[in-house]
Amino acid sequence: MNYDQIMQLALERGFYFPSCEVYVDAQAGFWEYGPSGVSLKNKFVELWRRELVRRDRMMEIDGSQIMSQSVFVASGHLSSFADPIVTCQKCKSIFRADKLITEITSMVVPESADLSEFDKIILEKNIVCPRCKGRFDNAHKFNMMFKVDIGPESESAYLRPETCQSIFVDFPRLYKTMRGKLPIGIAQIGKSFRNEISPRQSLLRLREFYQAEIEVFCNPNKLDNLEKFSEVENTELRIMVGENIKTMTCKQSLDSGVLPNKLVTYYLGLLTEFYQKTGIDVTKSRLRKLGDKEKAFYASVAFDFEVETSTGWLELVACNYRSDYDLKSHANVSKEKFEVLDDDVKVLPHVFELSMGIDRSLYTILEHSFQDDKKNDRIVLSLKPYLAPVQVGILSLVKKDGLAEKAEEIFLNLRTKYDTFLDHSGAIGRRYRRLDEVGAPFAVTVDHQTLQDGTVTVRERDSMNQERIKISDLDLYLARETSYP
RNA sequence: GCGGAGUUAGUCCAGCCCGGCACGACGUCAGCUUCCCAAGCUGAAGGUCGCGGGUUCAAAUCCCGCACUCCGCACCA
Numbered sequence: 001m002n003y004d005q006i007m008q009l010a011l012e013r014g015f016y017f018p019s020c021e022v023y024v025d026a027q028a029g030f031w032e033y034g035p036s037g038v039s040l041k042n043k044f045v046e047l048w049r050r051e052l053v054r055r056d057r058m059m060e061i062d063g064s065q066i067m068s069q070s071v072f073v074a075s076g077h078l079s080s081f082a083d084p085i086v087t088c089q090k091c092k093s094i095f096r097a098d099k100l101i102t103e104i105t106s107m108v109v110p111e112s113a114d115l116s117e118f119d120k121i122i123l124e125k126n127i128v129c130p131r132c133k134g135r136f137d138n139a140h141k142f143n144m145m146f147k148v149d150i151g152p153e154s155e156s157a158y159l160r161p162e163t164c165q166s167i168f169v170d171f172p173r174l175y176k177t178m179r180g181k182l183p184i185g186i187a188q189i190g191k192s193f194r195n196e197i198s199p200r201q202s203l204l205r206l207r208e209f210y211q212a213e214i215e216v217f218c219n220p221n222k223l224d225n226l227e228k229f230s231e232v233e234n235t236e237l238r239i240m241v242g243e244n245i246k247t248m249t250c251k252q253s254l255d256s257g258v259l260p261n262k263l264v265t266y267y268l269g270l271l272t273e274f275y276q277k278t279g280i281d282v283t284k285s286r287l288r289k290l291g292d293k294e295k296a297f298y299a300s301v302a303f304d305f306e307v308e309t310s311t312g313w314l315e316l317v318a319c320n321y322r323s324d325y326d327l328k329s330h331a332n333v334s335k336e337k338f339e340v341l342d343d344d345v346k347v348l349p350h351v352f353e354l355s356m357g358i359d360r361s362l363y364t365i366l367e368h369s370f371q372d373d374k375k376n377d378r379i380v381l382s383l384k385p386y387l388a389p390v391q392v393g394i395l396s397l398v399k400k401d402g403l404a405e406k407a408e409e410i411f412l413n414l415r416t417k418y419d420t421f422l423d424h425s426g427a428i429g430r431r432y433r434r435l436d437e438v439g440a441p442f443a444v445t446v447d448h449q450t451l452q453d454g455t456v457t458v459r460e461r462d463s464m465n466q467e468r469i470k471i472s473d474l475d476l477y478l479a480r481e482t483s484y485p
Numbered sequence: 486g487c488g489g490a491g492u493u494a495g496u497c498c499a500g501c502c503c504g505g506c507a508c509g510a511c512g513u514c515a516g517c518u519u520c521c522c523a524a525g526c527u528g529a530a531g532g533u534c535g536c537g538g539g540u541u542c543a544a545a546u547c548c549c550g551c552a553c554u555c556c557g558c559a560c561c562a
Contacts, residue, residue, distance in 0.1 A: 004555095012496065012512080018553090028553065081562060087486080095559070144562075161562065196561070200554085205561075296562050318562080355562090377523065398520060425514080429522030445521065457521075464522070 002310040006367050007202060009379065013438050015040065015366065015389075016203060029199030029207030031359075036438050039389035039419055041210075041362060044278065045189055047387065048212050048356075050484055051274040056228075058185035058214060059178055063166025065191055066148055069156045071165050074333035075326065080297040081161055082143035084118055086136040097139045100127065115139045144195045159193035164353060167215045168326040171349075175217075175340050182342045182349060183218035183226070183263060189358070201311060203359040210358035216267060217349040219342045220323070223261035232269030240288045260301060264321065264352055271305060271317060271354055277485050278361065279384040281368045284308040287319075298325045307364050316361050322351040369439065381439030382462050385482045390440040391418045392478055395431050397447040399424050407446040410456070410471060418478055436461055442481065444474065 010016050014034030020026035033041060053060050072078045084097040097118040105125050118139040121127070128135060146159040160166070167186045174186060189212045199205045233251040239258055240246075246258075250269040253259040259268065268287060276282050290302040298320065305317035327338040327348055339348045365387065371380045385391060392414065396407040404424045411422040421440065423431050428445065435443050443459040450456050450471070457466045458477065469477055 008496070026553075077562080083560075085560090142560095192562095194562070199561095298562085395521095427523070428520070429524085431523095432521080433523050447521075459521085466521075 003201065003367075005372070005379075006310075006363065006370060009370070009381070009437065010037070010202070010366070027207070029196055029205070031202055031206060036389040037362070040365070040383070040387060041358065043387045043389075044358065044362060044365070045212070047277060047484060048189070048274065051277060052214060052270060052354075053185075053187050056185050056270060058187045059174060059180075060187045060189075061167065061170060061174070062190060063160075063163065063170065063188060065160055065193070066150070066157050067160050067165060067169075069158065070333055071169060071330075072145065072158055072161075074329045075165055075168075076297060076329065077145055077158075077161055078143070081145060082141040084115060084139050085142045086118065086122065086139045097122075101125075115141065146193045146195055161194050162192050162213065162355065163188045163190045163211045164213045164215050164326075164355065167213070168330055168351075169334075171217065171327065172336060172338055172340075180217075180340070182222075182340070182347070183216055185214050185216045187212070187214045189213075203363040204311065204314065206359060212356040212358055214267075214354040214356075215322075216263070216352045216354075218263055218352065219347050220350040221347075222342075223263045226262040226266055229262045229266045232266055232273070235269040235273055237268060237272055238282070238286050240286050245286045260321075264301075264303075264319075267352060267354060268303065268305075268319060271319070275305070275316075277384070278365055279369055279382070279387065280307060280361070280364050284368070286313075296320060298322050300325075307368075309364055309367050314360060314364065316357055316364065318353075318355040320353050320355065322353055324348050324350050326351060376464065378433050378436050380436045380461060383439035383441070385441040386484045388439045388441050388482075389419060390421045390435065390438050391442065391482050393421045393423060393431065393435040393440050393443040395422075395428065395443055395445045396424050397428055397445055401448065402451060403446050403448070406450055407444075410444065410446065410474065414475065414478070417475065418482060432459065432464075442478065 013036055015037040016031050016033050018026060019030035019032050049060070052058065069078070072081075086095055086097045086100065097115075101118065101121055104127050105121070115138070122136055122139075145161050148157050148159060149155065150157050167188055171186070174180060175184070189210065191208055192211050193208050196205060196207050199207050229250070234249050236247050236249055237253055237259075238245050238247050239253060241258060248256070248258070250259075250265045253268075254262060254265045259265040272282065272285075272287075275285065285305065285307045288304045288306055290299075290304060295302045296318070300323045301321040303319040304315045305319065306313045306315050308314075330336070331338040331348070339346045341347075342349075365383065366381065369382045371382055373380050381388075383389075394407050394411040394414070396403040407424065408422065411420055414420050421435070423434075425431075432443055439461070441461045443461075445457045445459065445466075447457065449468075454471050455468045456471055456474070457468055458474075459466045
């Protein structure tokens with residue numbers, strides 16, 4: 001189960017494939033979801049809604065992907081979501097200016113320093129290209145946001161680099177009109193855009209990607225005042241303590257001081273419970289507290305939810321305590337009021353966020369579900385039935401004797417309720433194998449006995465076991481077996 | 486963006502050195518046959534040989550440029 005096998009399965013079975021692939025100028029970092037991928041993604045999103053949005057009574061919004069320049073002045077992305085870069089005139093190597101200087105002179109220059117500051121130091125210390133000893137061009141900033149021009153006057157705007165900015169900007173209205181009460185989660189699923197220098201590895205590093213973000217607005221003085229914490233107190237988390245991953249319950253993590261407060265712990269508990277239900281192998285996951293240098297510029301405390309894949313540890317969710325960084329700066333730049341009343345006290349809420357990468361999560365589900373079943377000479381995707389792109393295949397054992405017609409009749413009765421695939425052609429074993437590869441958990445087969453007693457066989461994907469059930473019971477059977485947990 | 490290796494049908498790949506109608510397998514489709522786990526037989530479809538230019542009577546093959554993919558470096562809210 002490695003990256004290449006998943007990639008091949010994805011291409012052959014319609015999970016995902018490169019965008020614009022027939023054209024020469026197709027750019028890296030853009031991928032399309034095919035039919036199987038969309039079906040998996042939709043079901044994953046539905047699970048997310050159930051386990052996080054509905055469970056915690058969050059609000060969900062759907063904001064614009066293009067946002068005006070002021071938003072990113074306030075958010076800090078215009079100045080901070082950019083790296084100071086120097087280019088070697090000779091070999092064209094590109095270096096981060098601050099890192100280069102620190103490496104060679106041990107001087108620490110803040111990333112946010114003036115560009116002229118970098119040029120000055122490079123000149124004074126006579127820093128040359130470590131590769132070819134060439135001279136550097138003047139430092140410049142590479143901003144990772146995509147800029148767009150709006151209307152005939154070409155007003156500056158940007159494709160959002162994270163979905164959460166609309167949640168922050170919309171917060172005052174949502175809180176007022178939707179009768180908000182702290183703490184309150186506001187969630188959003190949508191696309192974000194980052195102009196990565198070198199995107200690679202298909203869904204793992206994209207320039208256009210899906211995020212599911214949850215921003216929890218809370219009173220910073222009441223982070224340990226959370227009744228619903230009891231819902232998760234026995235939920236087990238896997239947390240890195242030092243070099244080791246320790247399994248401990250939410251309550252233990254909190255009591256031992258490994259996690260800072262009830263609110264953060266509660267949401268990390270919900271998150272872990274959610275991922276257990278996606279079929280990702282949580283024994284290959286960990287929560288890792290980020291060091292100061294790794295954290296995003298807006299985070300005061302940050303945990304990554306990471307999973308182990310064939311490409312190494314992969315970050316699926318960034319859990320950042322953003323304090324009042326965002327609301328305060330949006331208040332300053334917009335001159336609007338972002339404070340709210342909490343128990344008759346005016347407070348500027350703090351924010352704890354769960355910023356989930358959907359594409360990476362889907363990849364991990366595929367990889368952790370992938371089984372090379374050599375004994376039965378087949379590839380099986382052991383997806384949870386409620387996430388499977390095809391939930392049931394309807395097959396006729398042979399085409400003749402009216403079996404195909406009977407299969408079609410069953411298909412017509414089930415097709416609007418389940419993701420169903422009808423197949424008459426070829427050997428039955430071959431058809432089972434195909435269904436195994438897209439992760440269809442059940443295959444219903446119409447045989448000669450069906451015509452006599454109205455029963456069909458239902459084959460279970462992972463065990464390959466079959467049982468006979470009445471056609472009239474199929475709907476109930478599938479409803480039970482494919483329902484969300 | 487740098488260095489290395491690559492790019493030929495949906496997939497894996499041969500052919501390239503030494504220029505002459507692009508090979509095979511898997512998969513797909515249709516039919517026959519068996520009728521519950523990728524069997525067999527018959528037939529078919531599927532290719533701008535990554536893109537552009539050059540050399541040549543003739544380029545998948547030789548030369549130049551570019552793009553993309555993978556690995557390493559760097560980058561990674």
